[in-house]
Amino acid sequence: MATHQADAAVDTRPAPKDLSHHLSRVTKNRQASSMKQFYKYFSIPGIGQLAGGLPNNYYFPFDTLEAKVARPERWTPTPNRPVDPPPSSANDAAARLSKLNLGAQSSPLNQPQDAITVPHTSEQPNPIKKIDLSTALQYGTAQGYPPLYYFLRQFTQQNMHPNCPYKGGPEVILTCGNTDGFAKTLLALTNEWSEEKDWVRDREGLLVEEFCYMNAVQAAIPRGLNVAPVGIDDEGMRAEGKGGLREVLENWDFKKGKRPHLMYTVTMGQNPTSGVLSLQRRRDIYALCSQYDIIIVEDDPYWYLQFPSSTAVNTTTSTDSGNTNFNPEVQILANGEPRPEDWKSSGYPFLDSLVPSYVNVDTDGRVIRLDTFSKTVAPGCRLGWITAQPDLVERILRITETSTQQPSGFVQSMIAELVLGPDHSGLNDPRKASKGGKGGLSDGEGWKADGWVRWLEGLRGNYERRMNQMCHILDDGKYQVKSGRRNSLAAAADEPDDEWSVVEKTQIYSFDWPIGGMFIWLKIHFEEHPLYHTYAKANDLAKLSRALWVFWTTSPYLVLVSPGAIFSPTPEIRERDGWRYFRLCFAAIDEKDLGPTSKRMAEGVQAFWRIKEKKTLEKLLEEDEAAVEGRAGLAMMGQMVGPC
Numbered sequence: 001m002a003t004h005q006a007d008a009a010v011d012t013r014p015a016p017k018d019l020s021h022h023l024s025r026v027t028k029n030r031q032a033s034s035m036k037q038f039y040k041y042f043s044i045p046g047i048g049q050l051a052g053g054l055p056n057n058y059y060f061p062f063d064t065l066e067a068k069v070a071r072p073e074r075w076t077p078t079p080n081r082p083v084d085p086p087p088s089s090a091n092d093a094a095a096r097l098s099k100l101n102l103g104a105q106s107s108p109l110n111q112p113q114d115a116i117t118v119p120h121t122s123e124q125p126n127p128i129k130k131i132d133l134s135t136a137l138q139y140g141t142a143q144g145y146p147p148l149y150y151f152l153r154q155f156t157q158q159n160m161h162p163n164c165p166y167k168g169g170p171e172v173i174l175t176c177g178n179t180d181g182f183a184k185t186l187l188a189l190t191n192e193w194s195e196e197k198d199w200v201r202d203r204e205g206l207l208v209e210e211f212c213y214m215n216a217v218q219a220a221i222p223r224g225l226n227v228a229p230v231g232i233d234d235e236g237m238r239a240e241g242k243g244g245l246r247e248v249l250e251n252w253d254f255k256k257g258k259r260p261h262l263m264y265t266v267t268m269g270q271n272p273t274s275g276v277l278s279l280q281r282r283r284d285i286y287a288l289c290s291q292y293d294i295i296i297v298e299d300d301p302y303w304y305l306q307f308p309s310s311t312a313v314n315t316t317t318s319t320d321s322g323n324t325n326f327n328p329e330v331q332i333l334a335n336g337e338p339r340p341e342d343w344k345s346s347g348y349p350f351l352d353s354l355v356p357s358y359v360n361v362d363t364d365g366r367v368i369r370l371d372t373f374s375k376t377v378a379p380g381c382r383l384g385w386i387t388a389q390p391d392l393v394e395r396i397l398r399i400t401e402t403s404t405q406q407p408s409g410f411v412q413s414m415i416a417e418l419v420l421g422p423d424h425s426g427l428n429d430p431r432k433a434s435k436g437g438k439g440g441l442s443d444g445e446g447w448k449a450d451g452w453v454r455w456l457e458g459l460r461g462n463y464e465r466r467m468n469q470m471c472h473i474l475d476d477g478k479y480q481v482k483s484g485r486r487n488s489l490a491a492a493a494d495e496p497d498d499e500w501s502v503v504e505k506t507q508i509y510s511f512d513w514p515i516g517g518m519f520i521w522l523k524i525h526f527e528e529h530p531l532y533h534t535y536a537k538a539n540d541l542a543k544l545s546r547a548l549w550v551f552w553t554t555s556p557y558l559v560l561v562s563p564g565a566i567f568s569p570t571p572e573i574r575e576r577d578g579w580r581y582f583r584l585c586f587a588a589i590d591e592k593d594l595g596p597t598s599k600r601m602a603e604g605v606q607a608f609w610r611i612k613e614k615k616t617l618e619k620l621l622e623e624d625e626a627a628v629e630g631r632a633g634l635a636m637m638g639q640m641v642g643p644c
């Protein structure tokens with residue numbers, strides 16, 4: 001595996017800790033694949049290759065891969081600082097969204113684009129620069145396709161986490177996305193446990209946020225792991241207070257198994273709550289993880305989607321003077337927190353403005369970070385990478401060798417060509433472009449890191465404008481306003497003829513404008529609903545919540561949202577709080593439908609509040625059950641949408 005040799009001589013950072021005691025029995029026993037160790041010799045010029053059992057690359061039925069691709073500047077970015085004025089109303093937000101991308105213009109077919117080509121055989125002799133099908137579609141090294149691996153490694157070390165505190169910086173290995181990355185991490189760090197066969201004292205645990213991305217929990221439970229929720233607030237996991245990490249660890253009940261040595265956390269645009277964990281909170285949680293020797297798995301598909309305009313809105317009424325004091329002299333992060341003055345720059349103002357990953361406070365080397373192309377290119381790529389200290393990556397490499405081997409060569413070569421383009425240096429003829437492929441820019445070069453960052457900025461811009469529009473509409477609908485007349489007041493004021501006209505405002509839901517991610521986490525104030533006490537007495541508030549969910553799906557509202565219950569990692573949380581919340585995703589819906597659907601959603605809650613009869617809701621639920629039974633193929637639909 002490559003090392004950062006040039007830097008190593010001047011690198012005074014302390015080495016990461018040896019954390020091999022965390023490895024599972026199986027992972028400790030893994031040996032390097034005997035065949036894969038030959039791969040690095042394959043590229044020796046002139047070597048007669050009789051070792052590997054490889055198919056012949058001239059018999060692949062693909063001669064080239066060609067695609068039309070976006071230009072990095074396709075989408076318009078939004079500002080990096082919370083001081084910039086966010087849109088002032090839903091209409092303003094909608095106008096900004098539509099002016100930039102609406103309708104036919106946002107169809108990829110009407111946008112300027114360029115063509116990329118991955119050639120069959122490039123003449124570039126250097127395997128780190130060579131992008132072609134004869135190598136990409138062949139068996140390869142488990143760390144990933146060399147050109148892409150080296151690009152991602154450099155981007156990760158220098159641009160994403162330039163402040164990683166340990167010697168040499170982190171290593172990377174490519175994965176088939178974060179689901180795969182987490183599955184491999186679990187294999188590396190946890191032993192299976194069975195209630196029938198094993199002592200409870202050997203049962204390992206996994207710390208998670210109290211509302212969390214359940215696909216991760218569902219990967220852990222069948223291994224017998226004890227899933228231990230930690231309390232959250234609007235940022236994400238809490239270090240202190242009731243149910244916070246310190247309390248969970250200090251009061252660990254060993255009758256449930258070992259104190260967890262592993263944490264799964266989503267810290268930017270948390271799914272489902274949309275929290276962004278501040279740098280200060282990261283330091284607090286990290287200190288506890290260091291004290292209790294816990295490995296942090298940071299799953300971070302949304303890191304580049306941080307929204308300063310939400311910080312501006314959320315802090316308008318804040319009493320926290322630290323957050324409202326956006327001194328133009330001070331460099332601040334998207335959440336309003338000052339960026340540490342002594343920190344190295346990533347080289348890009350956009351990246352410098354983002355709240356940094358745990359990797360940047362990881363003095364011990366106990367962070368395993370999962371990155372994915374699912375939200376920056378497309379979920380169907382099934383491509384991502386793990387970032388961690390080299391020794392842990394080396395063990396995951398061994399797991400990869402005997403499982404996925406590496407991500408698909410089709411995807412790796414397409415992304416590599418898009419971003420890196422052909423490298424003709426070292427070739428005698430600089431015009432060998434046709435043989436050497438064609439990258440994502442109009443001159444045949446690749447996007448490079450500059451283009452990639454510009455692409456991310458544009459995506460952030462689009463999602464931020466969508467978020468602004470939906471939040472404005474939801475803000476407009478969060479009060480139920482009733483005007484009425486009160487005799488009592490008139491009497492008290494001793495005014496004989498007229499009653500007093502009064503306006504009553506009841507807040508029926510609340511939410512924070514998301515600082516990151518793709519979701520709004522809506523809390524419904526069911527306690528204000530006319531039927532609340534009826535359902536509370538029957539101990540069935542979940543039913544009232546389900547009735548709202550079903551009501552939304554009926555005409556004229558026709559909105560489908562995710563109920564909070566499905567993000568509850570334990571039955572206790574589901575029963576205690578899950579029914580209060582709903583997750584709304586502003587990312588996937590067509591731009592033209594975003595406004596109308598958000599309005600119907602808000603109007604649906606208003607209309608639900610006007611239902612005063614229990615039997616109306618009971619009938620709604622009965623009808624829904626009958627209809628669901630009749631809807632063939634529903635289960636199939638669920639599988640098609642996937643676990644997100």
Ligand SMILES: Cc1ncc(COP(=O)(O)O)c(C=O)c1O
Nearest residue numbers: 177178179213266271372374644
């Ligand atoms: C928190 C989180 N992790 C992982 C994933 C899935 O990532 P991937 O497609 O890279 O497997 C998602 C998808 O929504 C997600 O929200």
